[in-house]
Amino acid sequence: MSHHFIEFDDVFFSYPGGQEALQGVSFRITHGEKVALLGLNGSGKSTILLHTNGLLLPTRGTVNVGGIPVTRRTAPDVRRSVGMVFQNPDDQLFMPTVEEDVAFGPLNMGLDSAEVRRRVTDALHRVGAENLAKRAPFQLSGGQKKAVALATVLSMEPDIMVMDEPTAELDLRARRRVADIISRFSHSCLIATHDMDLAHELCPRAILVSDGRIVADGPVAEVIHIFTDLMKEK
Amino acid sequence: MLSVAPEALARLLWFAFYPIVMAPVAGEEYGRVFCRSLVALPFVVLIGIFNPFYQTEAVFTIGGVTVTRGWITFISIIVRTLLSVQSLLILVDSVGFTGLCRSLQRIGVPSVLTTQLMMVYRYMTVLLQESLDMTRARQARGYRGSNMSLNMWGTYCGQLFLRTVARSERIHRAMLARGFDGSIPVLKEDRIWKGKDTVAVILSIGVLALFKWGPLPTFFVFNF
Ligand SMILES: Nc1ncnc2c1ncn2[C@@H]1O[C@H](COP(=O)(O)OP(=O)(O)O)[C@@H](O)[C@H]1O
Numbered sequence: 001m002s003h004h005f006i007e008f009d010d011v012f013f014s015y016p017g018g019q020e021a022l023q024g025v026s027f028r029i030t031h032g033e034k035v036a037l038l039g040l041n042g043s044g045k046s047t048i049l050l051h052t053n054g055l056l057l058p059t060r061g062t063v064n065v066g067g068i069p070v071t072r073r074t075a076p077d078v079r080r081s082v083g084m085v086f087q088n089p090d091d092q093l094f095m096p097t098v099e100e101d102v103a104f105g106p107l108n109m110g111l112d113s114a115e116v117r118r119r120v121t122d123a124l125h126r127v128g129a130e131n132l133a134k135r136a137p138f139q140l141s142g143g144q145k146k147a148v149a150l151a152t153v154l155s156m157e158p159d160i161m162v163m164d165e166p167t168a169e170l171d172l173r174a175r176r177r178v179a180d181i182i183s184r185f186s187h188s189c190l191i192a193t194h195d196m197d198l199a200h201e202l203c204p205r206a207i208l209v210s211d212g213r214i215v216a217d218g219p220v221a222e223v224i225h226i227f228t229d230l231m232k233e234k
Numbered sequence: 235m236l237s238v239a240p241e242a243l244a245r246l247l248w249f250a251f252y253p254i255v256m257a258p259v260a261g262e263e264y265g266r267v268f269c270r271s272l273v274a275l276p277f278v279v280l281i282g283i284f285n286p287f288y289q290t291e292a293v294f295t296i297g298g299v300t301v302t303r304g305w306i307t308f309i310s311i312i313v314r315t316l317l318s319v320q321s322l323l324i325l326v327d328s329v330g331f332t333g334l335c336r337s338l339q340r341i342g343v344p345s346v347l348t349t350q351l352m353m354v355y356r357y358m359t360v361l362l363q364e365s366l367d368m369t370r371a372r373q374a375r376g377y378r379g380s381n382m383s384l385n386m387w388g389t390y391c392g393q394l395f396l397r398t399v400a401r402s403e404r405i406h407r408a409m410l411a412r413g414f415d416g417s418i419p420v421l422k423e424d425r426i427w428k429g430k431d432t433v434a435v436i437l438s439i440g441v442l443a444l445f446k447w448g449p450l451p452t453f454f455v456f457n458f
């Protein structure tokens with residue numbers, strides 16, 4: 001996979017309850033791009049993200065990552081190149097110590113312990129959390145938890161980072177730190193958020209979702225403009 | 235460990251040396267361990283409280299008060315529970331809950347079980363927080379009563395259950411996203427065997443063997 005991209009082609013998805021969450025979503029993100037996924041609550045942002053690594057599979061249409069169609073069979077491989085950071089770090093951090101949590105992904109990839117250690121140190125360093133290695137995740141502050149959650153995915157060295165509301169529920173200082181961390185990523189990024197400042201700061205391009213459909217896709221300033229209008233309407 | 239006959243209260247008292255000796259080895263005060271073990275008291279009292287009523291044959295008398303077999307077994311149940319809880323507390327404090335789970339896994343307890351124990355331990359606080367949030371939300375909407383009706387309890391538990399299911403689904407997804415395939419991998423620790431560990435092992439084996447089979451000192455031996 002020398003060329004990292006994510007491509008959605010006319011993706012439909014319904015939750016078991018019958019809710020039509022995605023209704024014909026198509027877009028393409030190419031190597032090194034940073035894209036914000038904007039939209040109101042319940043518009044389908046998280047549902048789109050869960051399709052990028054096969055945690056949800058389309059009921060119709062296809063998702064393609066780096067040339068591989070995402071299916072139940074290819075999903076485990078796709079998950080090595082698409083790293084996903086979930087909205088609530090409490091869902092993501094389940095190991096007894098930060099260090100073990102950051103090692104969880106690399107260990108599952110079957111790496112030897114020297115390499116795992118190298119990656120843990122490196123990932124914690126990149127989010128500025130070296131000093132938290134031995135701490136228990138549940139004792140950390142919101143901002144620290146978020147930084148560590150980013151590290152647990154960085155340690156897998158994915159090609160594409162997918163993040164769900166990375167700054168939700170953070171205070172201003174923690175938000176600033178998380179934004180700085182993300183701005184240093186060289187990965188392709190897809191960031192679901194309704195934090196328009198964050199989108200503006202980090203992403204040249206934005207996609208706007210409304211009721212499971214893409215209603216705008218283009219330069220971030222323009223899309224934010226349309227989003228603001230949309231919010232006034234609703 | 236405490237498998238001595240219910241009547242052998244005297245032999246049982248020997249076992250008290252174990253937590254008393256091990257607490258300092260594990261770097262703790264016995265007094266604190268003892269206090270913490272008292273939380274188990276209400277439960278054992280409930281279990282043993284009927285013994286004095288059923289086992290009424292007299293065993294001996296002290297100053298005109300007849301002591302029945304029921305009272306002896308009752309006290310023996312309390313003592314053995316407190317001692318077991320104290321030993322467990324010292325163990326968990328010294329190796330940590332996770333260390334305990336890991337060790338269990340290493341001696342052959344299935345990883346399904348140990349993984350589950352670890353998860354329960356990790357998410358207990360989260361669940362507690364969630365139920366507190368719900369209580370607060372109820373109070374914020376003007377609920378003042380201190381006792382809930384059965385009906386409300388039902389709704390409350392149902393809500394808590396749904397939240398827990400939703401959360402477990404999210405956690406499972408997050409684990410799958412990082413390549414989880416059913417068992418939690420362990421980063422090998424370079425554990426160092428310290429001199430203190432050797433002392434602890436020899437002490438434990440020696441002391442326990444002595445208690446179980448060793449001679450009882452005469453001042454412990456009553457006539458029963
Ligand atoms: N587990 C689920 N079961 C049923 N419906 C769901 C589930 N998760 C989300 N939905 C529904 O799908 C739609 C899109 O939700 P979501 O993708 O979470 O939106 P967003 O992340 O933009 O807030 C919403 O209408 C939501 O109610």
Ligand SMILES: [Mg+2]
Nearest residue numbers: 045046047164
């Ligand atoms: Mg969402």
